[in-house]
Amino acid sequence: MTSPSQPDSNLPLDMIIFGGMGDLAMRKLLPALYMAHLHGNLPPATRIISTGRQEFDRNAYLNFVEEHSRSFISGGNFTDDAWRSFLQLLEFVRLDVQQDELAALAKVSRPGAERVFYLATAPSLFTTICDKLAQAGLVDSNARVVLEKPLGRDLASAVEINEAVGKHFAESQIYRIDHYLGKETVQNLMVLRFGNSILEPLWRAPNISSVQITVAEEVGVGSRAGFYDSAGAMRDMVQNHLLQLLCIVAMEPPASLSPDAVRDEKLKVLRSLRPFTLAGIARDTVRGRYIRGVSGNQEVPGYLEEKNVPADSSTETFVALRTYVDTWRWSKVPFYLRTGKRMARRSSKIVVEFANPPFPLFPETPGGVANRLVIELQPEEAVKLQVMAKQPGSGMKMQQVALNLDLQSAFSERRAEAYERLLIDVVRGRLTHFMRRDELEAAWQWVEPIINGWGTLAEKPYPYAAGTWGPSESFALLARDGFGWVE
Structure with missing residues (x-):
């Protein structure tokens, strides 16, 4: 070496x-x-x-x-x-x-x-x-x-x-390389969290009631069926993209912006993820697989009808799960992760739901949650803070409104695509936005028992029609905690 x-x-x-x-x-x-x-x-x-x-x-x-x-x-x-x-x-x-x-x-x-x-x-x-x-x-x-x-x-x-x-x-x-770490909005999340004193004191339990991370794809497996059937959504998306997004949301402030200082804090998050028991896998994870449906205004085949997919395949094309980061900052705050193919539309976002005021002075909050921070990664890049405002007229009827930061119109500079930005980092020797060995292995240590547990349970993935938001079981996963997916 x-x-x-x-x-x-x-x-x-x-x-x-x-x-x-x-x-x-x-x-x-x-x-x-x-x-x-x-x-x-x-x-x-x-x-x-x-x-x-x-x-x-x-x-x-x-x-x-x-x-x-x-x-x-x-x-x-x-x-x-x-x-x-x-x-x-x-x-x-x-x-x-x-x-x-x-x-x-x-x-x-x-x-x-x-x-x-x-x-x-x-x-x-x-x-x-x-x-x-x-x-x-x-x-x-x-x-x-x-x-x-x-x-x-x-x-x-x-x-x-x-x-x-x-x-x-x-x-x-x-x-x-994980191209999600090259997205401008993902990198901007570090600044949003650690560069704004208005947010950092609130970025913890009990001020935050839940966190959602969604990476939804409208496309099917296409020409990748041969590879995809040996991987599935857990290996292809959760183990890398979604866990990296979770790390940035949940990490503690690094001592500096040096590569190892940032990656040290991400590693601590991965090691703090609550391990799954077999009962927890059955209760808190949902596997799905798309069947024939309508996507992009045309009928599309189900996963088992795709070319090069074995008829007896047990591979999932959708995963939703609930997990916890067992640290003081995130005690009892559920993190909901969701990813899938052939969903209603292409959408990647992080939703931070803040706890409602402790005393209901005003009428019932529309939608159940007063304040949300929605960080949209694709197809558009934007940050939206949802707050309550009084509707015009008599009385104190409230309506949810958004304070929008459209990152594409806020800056005149050209916004490089993720691969361009990461390749420039490689050329210039910048390691911050790349995974370290111990990060990769910690992610696998957490994911592998879930995959093995699915094998033990031997349950088929739940079906969902192409062009929808996944199986109904994923909505029940949140509903029992009083939450719902933000579309």
């Missing part, structure tokens, strides 16, 4: 993408790198080297990029000159990482360059790739490696990957 050095902006940069012909590279990585190039956020001497098994020369590869990646750049950001200059950065190396040594890649990569290896492949290839990179002499103190999720399918496989990658890269050279 090498001793890492600080990134040197004067060195040339070789960004090497394993799986460079894949869907992720075409839809997300290359458009993000184009945007970084367009706005001058890549070092001047940058090359982007994609690897793949196709028998392509460079021209064939550039034609493939033109066909499969260009359309993912919005028209307002596209110029012919910038695109032509971006294409000049691209190279292609034919490699089958399972069969070939990396001598061809070693010949192309420049001696003395800072190397960023982006592993946009199946996690089963991470060990092989890192071993062969080291054998080819491509890993040095200036190298960094980006690991795309999912990092394992359980604790044992996550530990195995971490051990294998850690043989060649120091922890400070490893960037475990």
Whole structure:
């Protein structure tokens, strides 16, 4: 394992993408790198080297990029000159990482360059790739490696990957990417919490009565069915995206904004999550799976009707659960997590419900909750504080109104997409918004007993029609505590 050095902006940069012909590279990585190039956020001497098994020369590869990646750049950001200059950065190396040594890649990569290896492949290839990179002499103190999720399918496989990658890269050279941590509103949550004295004193029990975190997708599994059926919503979404959002909501103020100070506090949250018993799994978790329904004004198939999904599959496409963070700050405050595919619409949000006033001076509160902080992550990014106000006219009838912060109109600066922001962080050596090894393993330690408990209970996922908000059992989960999902 090498001793890492600080990134040197004067060195040339070789960004090497394993799986460079894949869907992720075409839809997300290359458009993000184009945007970084367009706005001058890549070092001047940058090359982007994609690897793949196709028998392509460079021209064939550039034609493939033109066909499969260009359309993912919005028209307002596209110029012919910038695109032509971006294409000049691209190279292609034919490699089958399972069969070939990396001598061809070693010949192309420049001696003395800072190397960023982006592993946009199946996690089963991470060990092989890192071993062969080291054998080819491509890993040095200036190298960094980006690991795309999912990092394992359980604790044992996550530990195995971490051990294998850690043989060649120091922890400070490893960037475990979760694109949700690159979203502007997620990063702004830190400022919202710790930069405003009006909120921080209230950010605790008993002032907060509950927290909801929803990541709803309108799409089905599509072409990912082969992967998705071996993962399910718990592994694909809860173990990483939703738990990371929970950590930011629930963490204590870090001593500084240094990467380890922030990640230390997130780790404490993960270790404070209340473990599930088998009875708790049966009571406080809901698994669902979409059936045929209407989405986007057209009929869509159910999960078991999707291509490459086994007829006897027991995989869930929806998870809802109730959990607790067992700390003084969050004592007895329920956290409700929900995620699913083929839901009513695409929506990611965090809802913080504040406790109602202790004495009901005014008539009954409409909707049951007087004050909510709603942090919308997608499709729009906004922060809304819902408060009660008097309706015009005689009497004291109340109505809920929102104090809105539209983050897109509040700032004139361009808002980078999540992958662009995180790739720039990798290039500049910023680790704050990437998962540390102990974070990843703590998340698996909490999630794995739930997955195993579902296997023991052997209950089929509850059905829900595509285009709805999930099975009715998920609404009952909140209703018994006197709450309801905020749509």
